[in-house]
Amino acid sequence: MTAPRPVTINDVAARAGVAPSTVSRALSEPGRGNPATRERIRAIARELNYVPNSQAQALSSGRTGTIALLVSDVTNPFYFGIIRGTQQMSKAAGLAEVLIDTEDSPDLEGDMLRKMRRSLDGAILASSRLSERALIRLAGEIPLVTINRNVRGLPSVVIDSPDGIAQAVEHLVSLGHRDIVYVSGPETSWSNQARWHAMRKAAAKHGLEFRRVGPFARGRSSGTAAADAVLNSGATACVVFNDLLAIGLLTRLAERGVAVPGRLSVVGCDDIFGADFCHPPLTTLSGPAEQAGRAAVSLLLGRLGDPRAPAARRAVLLPTHLTVRESTGPA
Amino acid sequence: MTAPRPVTINDVAARAGVAPSTVSRALSEPGRGNPATRERIRAIARELNYVPNSQAQALSSGRTGTIALLVSDVTNPFYFGIIRGTQQMSKAAGLAEVLIDTEDSPDLEGDMLRKMRRSLDGAILASSRLSERALIRLAGEIPLVTINRNVRGLPSVVIDSPDGIAQAVEHLVSLGHRDIVYVSGPETSWSNQARWHAMRKAAAKHGLEFRRVGPFARGRSSGTAAADAVLNSGATACVVFNDLLAIGLLTRLAERGVAVPGRLSVVGCDDIFGADFCHPPLTTLSGPAEQAGRAAVSLLLGRLGDPRAPAARRAVLLPTHLTVRESTGPA
DNA sequence: GGGGACACGACAATCGTTTGCCATCAATTG
DNA sequence: CAATTGATGGCAAACGATTGTCGTGTCCCC
Structure with a gap:
């Protein structure tokens, strides 16, 4: 045979x-x-x-029918929804999609993009670690769309967590909390900056003291240090950069026998897989991640359809809302 | 510009x-x-x-430098490790990797494979839903490697959960459980068959009654029905087809106020993300998923290097072990 | 009935590589 | 010193599609 x-x-x-x-x-x-x-x-x-033969098609026509989705870590559940969304949409559009793990490294991200630029029609960057300059330069070589990252001139989809943060603060204040601390993620994270900014604004609105601890790394393991820092701060509630960190923090609090929400209320961000069944179930910011993925592909398609278009900046802003579970309670 | x-x-x-x-x-x-x-x-x-230009290279040489990893659901954390492993290895080998979500559909799986066969050097099927016949036929068109699925003539990597099941039963028996029920996944799942088989064997060895409830769907949501069925069975312990289902089950048990492990001990399979922080943390079977991914790519590379090779069946069997957490206790 | 327009489909160039084959030249050997 | 060998690098034919250009036939309209 x-x-x-x-x-x-x-x-x-x-x-x-x-x-x-x-x-x-x-x-x-x-x-x-x-x-x-x-x-x-x-x-x-x-x-x-x-x-x-798609190779032959690509060679001849210049269109490869393939796009890439770059994430900093494939195994971060945060990307679940986004991956699903982009896959749905690109399948519907007849495009193949490669998933690329940039391992949190700007260099690797840039290298991969440069190396693959010839075999891709475009790329979607979910949480890019690249500098603004680098992004703009790369966008000249290959159509780019960002998710949760705003760069002048690049189409982007952002899940409006700042808006959700305001809701979270509202929620905590209504429960009687006056001393809320923000548990910061990496300084270089665009989302972290946005969230911290939103925190300050929301706190100011209520005339609250605002502080932050950190920065901490993204992973669950950083939760230990984060928990201890929060406890030291004396705050009665905290808003945590993301759910991964929040879950790690919860684990540590349980270890130390700190009651949640009795002694400390915890709010996370992203509503990832696990946020609903950790202990206690996490109050967190939910966003339409799948929709974000779909929107990103749409934006890319728009850019592809008319390559000579002026690359008009188009931004999609998606709303978040607070999902209240059991990790928050009265002060 | x-x-x-x-x-x-x-x-x-x-x-x-x-x-x-x-x-x-x-x-x-x-x-x-x-x-x-x-x-x-x-x-x-x-x-x-x-x-x-990789298109031109592919066209001319016949090698595309791309492989595919097919999973039934990208957002199932079970695939985390496997995805990571294959990505690591294919990056190291200079191959691009596309991740394909087959949405649990054999038809979609076959179609995708057929459609992409020209643009792929090979594919890795993680938990294929295809029939044995279909697999063998497809393997004639494109080099295939399976994970957790044994098919005559196809190279495969299997994480030896049956072996782990034996450990689990041993563990439960030593805790005094005499009435253990297996919570079955879909009948068509190869892993499910293997696990059920291992359960019967282990139970027989200890002269225990063996029963099963189900079959249930893979998802977390099926946990509700599964929990009720287990409770009805009167068993004091259960081994659940996979962690997703087990977590769902735990959620339901908590709802019904059933103490775990006081009234019922629960063992899961796969040790997915979340198994360690659900409530109570799940005793489960851990396997070297990353390694499985790497091994699968290696096997594929072997098949690629020498296309006229006799497609010698090569199978890699990886060990599992029981990770004891807090969902199991004395009968 | 004749001319023009238009639709259809063929021809051939092209995309950027790889690879079999061959000419050339230098080095080694008898 | 002649002949064999081996290494080197050039030529040109693929690979399998797309697409601009152009001849042919049909139909319509005046």
Whole structure:
């Protein structure tokens, strides 16, 4: 059982008694050609089980039919929804999607992007670690869309967590908390900056003291240090940069026998997988991650359809809301 | 700022004063050519920031440098480790990897595979839903490696959960449990069959009654029904098909006020993200998922290197062990 | 009935590589 | 010193599609 030579456009053409070019057009140019011929060709193509060689298509047409989604860590559940969303949408658009793990490294991110730029129609950067300059330069080489990162001139989708933060503060204040601390993520994180900023604003509005502890790394393991820092701060409630960190923090609090929410209320961000079944279930900011993924692909498609378009900045802002569970309670 | 024509192999050749073929060889055939020339060409390529067009390479050489990893659901944390492992290994081997979500559908899985077979060097099927026949047929069209699925003639990596199941039963028996029920996943799942089989064997060894409830769907939401069924069965301990289901079950038990492990001990399988911080932390079977991913890519590479090789069946069996947490206790 | 327009489909160039084959030249050997 | 060998690098033919250009046939309208 030797591998049979795969059927090419020429085989189809020969079988149909037409030129390859006719087959090509019958298959991909809806407006062109005789409907009868087209149907005949399509039938033959189907019968022969013809699948166009995408490499050849790409080489010839310049379009690869592939986009990339870059995430800093594939195993961070935060990306679940986004991945799902982009996959849905790109499948619907007939695009292939490669998932690239940048391992939190700006250099790796840039290298991968540069290396693959020829084999991609575009890329979506979920939480890019690249500098603004680097991003703008890369955008000149390959169409880019960012998620949760705002850069002049680049289409972007941002899940408006600042808005949610305000809701969280509102919630905590209504429960009687007057001393709320923000548990900061990495300084370089765009989302972290945005959230911290929103915290300050919300706190100011209520005339509260605002402080922060950190910065801490993104992972769950940083939760230990974070928990201790929060406890030292004497605050009665905290808003944590993201759920991963918040869950780590919860674990440590349990270890130290600190009652949540009795002694300390905890609010997370992102509503990741696990936020609903950790102990206690986490009050957190939920956002439409899948929708964000879909929107990002749409934006990219827009940019692709008309390559000479002025790359008009288009930004999609998605709302978040507070999901109250059991990690928050009266002061 | 118009997009500059990307630099091709011809540009490099012209600059170096040699033929394109020489450049090609200097760049990719280590044994061939004058070392001095090679270095000169490499230097020029680097200087010009030359990146080979992978489409053209693929078209010409027949190798695409891309493999696919098919999973039934990208957002199932079970695949975390596997994804990480395959990505690591394929990056190391200079391969691109596409992640494909088959949405639990055999048809979709087959279609995707057929459709992409021309643009892939091979594929790794993590928990394939395809029939044995379909798998064997597809393997004739594109090199395949399976994970957690044993099919005659296909290289495979399996995480030996049956072995872990034996450990789990041992653990429960030593805690005094005499009535253990298996909470079954989908009938069509290969892993489920393997686990159920192992359960029966282990139970027989200890002269225990063995029963099962189910089958239940894979998701967390099925946990509700599963919990009720287990309670009805009167068993004092249960081994659950996977952690997702087990976590769902735990949630329901908490709702019903059933003490775990006081009234019921629960053992899961897979040790997914979340198993350590759910409530109570889950005793479960841990396996080297990352390693499985790496092994799968290795197997695939082996199959790729020598396409005319007799496709010798090679199987990698990876051990599991029981990770005891707090969801199991004395009967 | 003749001319023009238009639709159809063929031809052939092109995309950027790889790779089999061959000419050339230097080095080694008898 | 001649002949064999081996290394080197150039030529050109693929790989399988897309797409601009152009001849041919059909139809319509005046």
